[in-house]
Amino acid sequence: MTKRFGSLVANDKLSVTVEEDTIHGVMGPNGSGKSTFFNTVTGFYRPDGGTVRFDGEDVTGWKPDEIARRGLARTFQIPSPFEDLTVKENMLAVFTGGIRSGVRISEEKRARADELLELLEIDHVADQEAGGVSGGQEKLLELGRILMLEPACVMLDEPTAGVNPSLRNRLLDHLETLNDRGTTFVIIEHDMRVIADVCDRVTVFNQGQVLVEGDFESVTSDERVRDAYLGG
Numbered sequence: 649m650t651k652r653f654g655s656l657v658a659n660d661k662l663s664v665t666v667e668e669d670t671i672h673g674v675m676g677p678n679g680s681g682k683s684t685f686f687n688t689v690t691g692f693y694r695p696d697g698g699t700v701r702f703d704g705e706d707v708t709g710w711k712p713d714e715i716a717r718r719g720l721a722r723t724f725q726i727p728s729p730f731e732d733l734t735v736k737e738n739m740l741a742v743f744t745g746g747i748r749s750g751v752r753i754s755e756e757k758r759a760r761a762d763e764l765l766e767l768l769e770i771d772h773v774a775d776q777e778a779g780g781v782s783g784g785q786e787k788l789l790e791l792g793r794i795l796m797l798e799p800a801c802v803m804l805d806e807p808t809a810g811v812n813p814s815l816r817n818r819l820l821d822h823l824e825t826l827n828d829r830g831t832t833f834v835i836i837e838h839d840m841r842v843i844a845d846v847c848d849r850v851t852v853f854n855q856g857q858v859l860v861e862g863d864f865e866s867v868t869s870d871e872r873v874r875d876a877y878l879g880g
């Protein structure tokens with residue numbers, strides 16, 4: 649898959665395969681094309697070449713909401729909840745498309761929201777306005793909102809950035825629990841400990857291309873990876 653911005657090739661014939669039921673890490677220096685990869689795979693950008701296949705289907709050129717409904721969801725580096733709605737209302741708003749009232753939400757979906765809020769340990773702030781919760785809780789809410797769609801695969805852009813260590817560890821526990829239940833994750837992550845703790849496989853990007861792919865040990869001991877980070 650290739651994605652250009654003018655003369656800049658942000659993703660240069662990039663080829664990545666994510667296996668079902670894994671947690672797949674994406675690493676690489678700043679500007680190596682990680683976020684562009686996420687944006688293109690999930691339909692926010694249209695690739696200039698190549699294809700995006702999900703679960704056996706060519707989803708190239710599909711709109712983000714079509715791809716999300718097909719089972720491939722993503723979070724953004726910076727969460728943006730509806731600040732005036734409560735945490736729980738935010739969870740349910742994924743089905744109403746926002747703050748429209750009058751859209752009927754099934755008991756099943758309400759129960760799912762309760763279950764996820766409990767799983768992510770933000771049920772105690774369910775009735776607080778999302779604008780007032782902590783940054784870490786906001787991240788968990790963003791993950792919860794995505795999970796309401798029951799995606800087969802979730803792509804997370806720097807999920808632990810700006811999250812304190814105890815919440816970080818809980819977030820990783822939640823990811824592993826969800827992964828055990830069958831959700832595949834792709835995570836962009838700078839924190840090596842996170843990659844080492846949860847990722848089954850890692851792809852390292854450099855200058856819009858795949859530099860190295862493998863398990864954590866083999867990737868981090870690879871000289872080319874060290875050079876790429878040192879070279880900035």
Ligand code: ADP
Pocket residue numbers: 653656658676677678679680681682683684685
């Ligand atoms: P990473 O997430 O690995 O830090 P990005 O995918 O954000 O890298 O960026 C890859 C390259 O593409 C960078 O050189 C960046 O400046 C450029 N880029 C990213 N998004 C845009 C955009 N919307 N318009 C122009 N250039 C962009």
Ligand code: MG
Pocket residue numbers: 682683684
């Ligand atoms: Mg990025």
